[in-house]
Amino acid sequence: MxxxxxxxxxxxxxxxxxxxxxxxxxxxxxxxxxxxxxxxxxxxxxxxxxxxxxxxxxxxxxxxxxxxxxxxxxxxxxxxxxxxxxxxxxxxxxxxxxxxxxxxxxxxxxxxxxxxxxxxxxxxxxxxxxxxxxxxxxxxxxxxxxxxxxxxxxxxxxxxxxxxxxxxxxxxxxxxxxxxxxxxxxxxxxxxxxxxxxxxxxxxxxxxxxxxxxxxxxxxxxxxxxxxxxxxxxxxxxxxxxxxxxxxxxxxxxxxxxxxxxxxxxxxxxxxxxxxxxxxxxxxxxxxxxxxxxxxxxxxxxxxxxxxxxxxxxxxxxxxxxVGSNPVSFGQSIGVKQILIENEPVLPIAEFSACYVCGKAPLTVKFIENSTGSPTSWSWDFGDNCTSTAQNPVHKYCKAGEYTVSLTVKNAAGCDIENKNQYIIVKCK
CATH class of the missing domain: 2.130.10.10 (YVTN repeat-like/Quinoprotein amine dehydrogenase)
Incomplete structure (x- = not known):
């Protein structure tokens, strides 16, 4: 029962x-x-x-x-x-x-x-x-x-x-x-x-x-x-x-x-x-x-x-x-907590990947920042006149085309940029 x-x-x-x-x-x-x-x-x-x-x-x-x-x-x-x-x-x-x-x-x-x-x-x-x-x-x-x-x-x-x-x-x-x-x-x-x-x-x-x-x-x-x-x-x-x-x-x-x-x-x-x-x-x-x-x-x-x-x-x-009495759960939520240490900053190296780099319009893409050097800020250009300062943004491409994506990362030691030409390919419906 x-x-x-x-x-x-x-x-x-x-x-x-x-x-x-x-x-x-x-x-x-x-x-x-x-x-x-x-x-x-x-x-x-x-x-x-x-x-x-x-x-x-x-x-x-x-x-x-x-x-x-x-x-x-x-x-x-x-x-x-x-x-x-x-x-x-x-x-x-x-x-x-x-x-x-x-x-x-x-x-x-x-x-x-x-x-x-x-x-x-x-x-x-x-x-x-x-x-x-x-x-x-x-x-x-x-x-x-x-x-x-x-x-x-x-x-x-x-x-x-x-x-x-x-x-x-x-x-x-x-x-x-x-x-x-x-x-x-x-x-x-x-x-x-x-x-x-x-x-x-x-x-x-x-x-x-x-x-x-x-x-x-x-x-x-x-x-x-x-x-x-x-x-x-x-x-x-x-x-x-x-x-x-x-x-x-x-x-x-x-x-x-x-x-x-x-x-x-x-x-x-x-x-x-x-x-x-x-x-x-x-x-x-x-x-x-x-x-x-x-x-x-x-x-x-x-x-x-x-x-x-x-x-x-x-x-x-x-x-x-x-665990405790009567665990009964549904759903899921996942997050990443970031804490910077006091070591001398290292020049960051920008790197990123994406989930779903090709598909039909409208295409929702989750971008994942993989940079080294512990950057403290992020600047994305999605190639369709849209930008973001989120670390791991989600972006929707509404029109067919091939989009070049860039990521600029910064910390106290300096900045770096990675460009991926024609990285996102959006096809017609």
Whole structure:
């Protein structure tokens, strides 16, 4: 039997990359522990809300042990991590607040009042806005991260739970369990532009890395709906296990992982939209998150009070981590925290890569800065009269053509530039 929501046996898992001493290049973020110039190290930590303990467990994935526990508000459920890894946002369903955790000290630095029974949390790619679904007030609170205050409230449909933001930050998808729909929010106007009908009692929601698809776990009819984000229509429905809750897409876009209350995880191939593997975990798995290099999946087991670690190469459980009472998570948020050390600066060398360098218009591209020398500022020219100063920007090319991209990086020692001629190739629709 499933635990009743009113008992509030709920918590949520998310993953965060937090370098122990210094910044790391984007292509190195996939490592659990890596060594960079100036002896810097990056570790991956997993943050799990313990609803019945009113706390968050911090797991070091290098050792798969709990290294800290942070007290938050009453009955925490949702979590979102800032892209730079500096903050963690926790939705406390028992007292209608969001706790803001400073990851450097693992302590709560702010508390934000939101709607009634906050449930899911997501943060936009540039880390400026946090979106919180409010279960009982059927709306979404929008938090400005610079002030940690609510700046807007968006009405959606009945009983919103899961929430996810597309890579370019333009849209937010909200799963409404009460009337079997997904609301699409325009983040410029903070208004709902579409309501997409999906399966029975949708809960978990995840967006593919390229932003082209949204995956929705339909709890009561044992399926996953696939939404095309261009047309906001359901293009496919896949059968999974009994009682799906959580859903997460792999970083390379090839797989989707779905937790099923029966005690399994369904592994879906996005190429065929078929379940290719079923992995046995423990009792009542809810949350699921994938590490940045796609090598491991973390699954919270609600009735076992632990987390299963799945090796994605073999689809087997390789470790089990004991956490607090009733871990029940859905969704995923990943960020990288950067800390500069006091060593003499080294001249930076600009390097970058991109995910999806060729495709049909409109083409959404995620650029990844791989520079050495610990740059402190970044200047991108996307070749279509658009620029950015973000470290790892997401940019949409709307017209067909071949685009030359350049990146200029700077620090106290100087600057460097890398040009890639005709790097992005956008074809006609």
């Amino acid at each position: 499933y635990p009743a929501f009113l008992v509030l046996k709920v918590l949520i898992l998310f993953i965060i990359l937090v370098p122990a001493t210094v910044s790391a290049s984007a292509d190195q973020n996939s490592s659990i522990v890596d060594t960079y110039e100036n002896s810097s190290i990056v570790n991956t930590y997993v943050y799990i809300t313990n609803s019945n303990c009113h706390s968050v467990s911090v797991i070091d994935t290098a050792t798969n042990t709990v290294i800290d526990t942070v007290k938050v508000g009453a009955y925490p459920i949702g979590v979102a991590v800032a892209p730079d890894g500096s903050k963690v946002y926790v939705a406390n369903s028992g007292n209608d607040t969001v706790s803001v955790i400073d990851t450097a000290t693992n302590s709560v630095t702010a508390t934000v009042n939101v709607g009634v029974i906050p449930f899911g949390v997501a943060i936009n790619p540039d880390g400026t806005m946090v979106y919180v679904t409010n279960f009982n007030s059927s709306n979404v609170s929008v938090i400005n991260t610079s002030t940690d205050s609510v700046i807007a409230t968006v009405d959606v449909e009945s009983i919103p739970r899961g929430v996810a933001v597309v890579p370019d930050g333009s849209k937010v998808y909200v799963a409404n369990s009460g009337n079997n729909s997904v609301s699409v929010i325009n983040t410029t106007t903070n208004s709902v532009t579409f309501n997409v009908s999906v399966g029975d009692k949708p809960i978990g929601v995840a967006v593919s890395m390229d932003g082209s698809k949204v995956y929705v776990a339909n709890h009561k009819n044992e399926s996953v709906s696939v939404i095309d984000t261009t047309t906001n229509t359901v293009t496919s429905t896949m059968n999974v296990g009994y009682g799906p809750w959580g859903v997460a897409a792999s970083p390379d876009g090839s797989k989707v992982y779905v937790t099923n209350a029966e005690g399994t995880v369904s592994v879906i191939s996005t190429a065929t939209n078929d379940v290719t593997e079923t992995v046995d975990v423990e009792e009542f798995p809810i949350g699921v998150s994938v590490v940045p290099d796609g090598s491991k999946v973390y699954v919270t087991n609600s009735d076992s009070n632990n987390v299963s670690v799945i090796d994605t190469a073999t689809n087997t459980v390789t470790a089990t981590v004991k």
